[in-house]
Amino acid sequence: MIFFKMPKLTIGNRNASLPIVQGGMGVGISLAKLASSVAAQGGIGVIAANGVGMIEPDYYEDGRAANIKALRSEIRKARKKTSGLIGVNIMVAANDFQQLLDVAIEEKVDALFMGAGLPIRNIPVAKIRAANVLVIPIVSSGRAAELIFKYWEKNYGDVPDAVVVEGPLAGGHLGFKADQLENPEQALEILVPQVVAAINGFQESFHKKIPVIAAGGIFSGEDILRFLQLGAQGVQMATRFVATDECDADPRFKEAYLACRPQDIVIIKSPVGLPGRAIRNHFLDNAAAGVRNVNRCAWRCLDQCDIKHADYCISAALDNARQGLLDQGFAFCGANAHRVDKIVSVAELLESLKYEYEAAFIQNLVTLKDEYLKSIEKKFAGLRQDYLQARQRWINLSHEAGKAWEVRRDSLREDYDRAHRLANMLKHEYETALEKINVLMEHFPEKKGELQTLAQRFQADLAMNPVG
Ligand SMILES: Cc1cc2nc3c(=O)[nH]c(=O)nc-3n(C[C@H](O)[C@H](O)[C@H](O)COP(=O)(O)O)c2cc1C
Structure with missing residues (x-):
């Protein structure tokens, strides 16, 4: 019965047949292969623009140019593979944010996900609208959502098309101070209704539906149902997509997820100044002990990076991990990575999520x-x-x-x-x-x-x- 099935996700004039966004994973973890597989199965596939040029052989000669070239090429590859929805994730804190934005707009991706900073100043809204691209900021609080929407309303006479709210259980860099991560008031279950409330007025004044997409620690179909019941229209998941055949990382990166235990998942202070969640290993232990591991800085790719005092170059460490060289880097992961126990295809993963969702729906009805x-x-x-x-x-x-x-x-x-x-x-x-x-x-x-x-x-x- 259709009633029990996962609902579709409508954002502006785009429809995804599943309410699932595959979270962008920087430095080559989510590229065309993963994104197109998710999109082909009805979700929204996302290519991460951050450090994407590291897959190019000439990255250390011209990092900016390599990022532009690789991003364009990955978008085109994904488009060739599927007519499903393809987004690009760009870090506002990236030094080449504007150039990456331009590439994504020129290539007319379906959606731009913008996080690690507030996408407020110098957003080429007219160009984005002319290219029919959706804008989706990533926030960690209702306050941040309100700030973005107010700024946009005042300065652009427009508002974003959806919002991802990322809670403290997410992977990668986190939008919280380290001591806030365990605070129950910052739980995603609390943040989702706050963000829904923060943007409610804008839906009315702009006469459009602005879906809220919940992210961070969402693992099962039952979790998806729970967040949809809390007012989200969709979810963004990343950790589960790492453990798929199609994820663009080396198999050793995926195996690190299978091998990790709860006590191996730690919060690190990244050289960018933000906390991040990762799988503990020798490389991180050395960094914590003050062993400097900086060979070279290709170019100052991230605004806040203080490479002179950093223990390592975060981009190089993540790139090494992507290639399976985990002794020379580390894997970012979500808080639930220890629950991953097998690598499956994207289709199998989505099937199991659908099944769990439907089972949870029926169980809810019975209760x-x-x-x-x-x-x-x-x-x-x-x-x-x-x-x-x-x-x-x-x-x-x-x-x-x-x-x-x-x-x-x-x-x-x-x-x-x-x-x-x-x-x-x-x-x-x-x-x-x-x-x-x-x-x-x-x-x-x-x-x-x-x-x-x-x-x-x-x-x-x-x-x-x-x-x-
Ligand atoms: C390996 C990895 C890399 C990530 N890289 C980025 C990134 O470059 N930009 C970003 O906005 N979020 C990044 N994230 C966060 C995800 O997009 C996503 O919102 C979050 O991890 C969702 O939580 P989950 O992993 O528990 O599903 C990353 C997450 C992981 C696991």
Whole structure:
């Protein structure tokens, strides 16, 4: 039944048949192969622009030019493989942010995901709109979303088309201070409704739907359902896509995910000044112990990078890891990477997520129904007690009335009438409840036995001593 299936995700004039965005993974982890496979299966595939030129042999001669060339080539490769939706993820903090943005716009990708900084100043909105490209900022709070939307409204007379809200369980660089990561108030479950509320007014004033996409630690189909129920229209997942055949990283990078245990997943302070989540290894232990591992800096690729004082070049470390050289670098990962236990195809992964989603949906309905029935039974039981008590009181009063009529006639008469009215009112409610039980029996045939017993008790009560 279509009702139980994952809903599609509509952003502006684009429709993804699945509400799943594959998160951009920089320095060559999500390139054309992964992105096109996800897009071909109905999700949104994302090529990460950050450090993409490191896959080119001449990166160390001209890093900027290599990034531009590689990004263009990866977008074109992905487009050749599928007509599905392809996005590009660009770090606002990248020194060549504007050039990468230009390439993505020229190549008319479906969506631009912009994170690691607020995409506010110098955004070529007119050019983006003319190329029919969607803009999707990545934020870590409702406040950041509001700031972006207010700035855009004031300066561009426009607003972004969707927002990704990335919580503290995500992989890669994180938009939180290290000491905020464990704060329950920063949980994605809290952030999603905050971001939904922050952009609500803009949906009204710009007369458009602005979906919120939840990211960070989303692992199963059940998780997807949970975040959609919290008000998100889609989810962004990265860690699960690393463990796929189509992920662009070396198999050794993927195997590091399979091998890692919860205690191996650590928070590092990246040379960019942001915390990041990664799999602990010798390289990171050495860096933590102050061993400097900087060979050369191709060009200052990230704005905030302080290579003079850094223990290593983050781009080179990530590039080495991408190539499987994990002793000369490290793998970024999400908090749930330790739960990954096999490498599957993108199609298999999406199938299992769909299956889990549907199973969770049905389980939710069953639980809901049980709770509903329980609450109804409780209400009926309470009503039954009230009715029986009222009727008893009325009977008692009628006996007393006979005995002591002369003495306390007036007050007894009043009590008697009141009890009589109450009993009559309850009788009416009781009869309505009986009808309701009969309707419930039709809707919940598997509960018929219990409901029938309840109905028989009600009928017997009513027949035993009808209230006149
Ligand atoms: C290996 C790796 C590299 C990542 N690189 C980037 C990146 O370059 N830019 C970015 O915005 N997010 C990056 N992320 C974050 C993901 O896009 C995504 O939002 C996040 O990891 C989702 O959480 P999950 O991994 O638990 O599914 C990266 C994540 C991983 C695991």
